[in-house]
Amino acid sequence: MPIYEYRCNDCQHKFETLVRNSSEPVSCKQCNSLSLQKLISAHAVTSGAPDTACGTAPCSPLPACGTGGCCPGMN
Incomplete structure (x- = not known):
């Protein structure tokens, strides 16, 4: 569901x-x-770390990554 302006x-x-x-x-x-x-x-x-749950690519952007389960080493 997209947010439009x-x-x-x-x-x-x-x-x-x-x-x-x-x-x-x-x-x-x-x-x-x-x-x-x-x-x-x-x-x-922005500059710096990507806006992801674990702060590193290639995680999905928040909130899709949510708990960090998609990020290696986050469990």
Whole structure:
């Protein structure tokens, strides 16, 4: 279930929402308008260790890795 970022064309409010079903309408969290623009979201870029449960590649990103069971030496 992806999280999308939107901007309302009526009140200019920006918000993120979890989209469970692509056919389900999304409305503005502030004014309830259905006139929305889906924004392009950039992934966070950081330096240092990857954002994984064990801190090393090739683990899955959090929370998929969760308990670190996918990472060698973490059990």
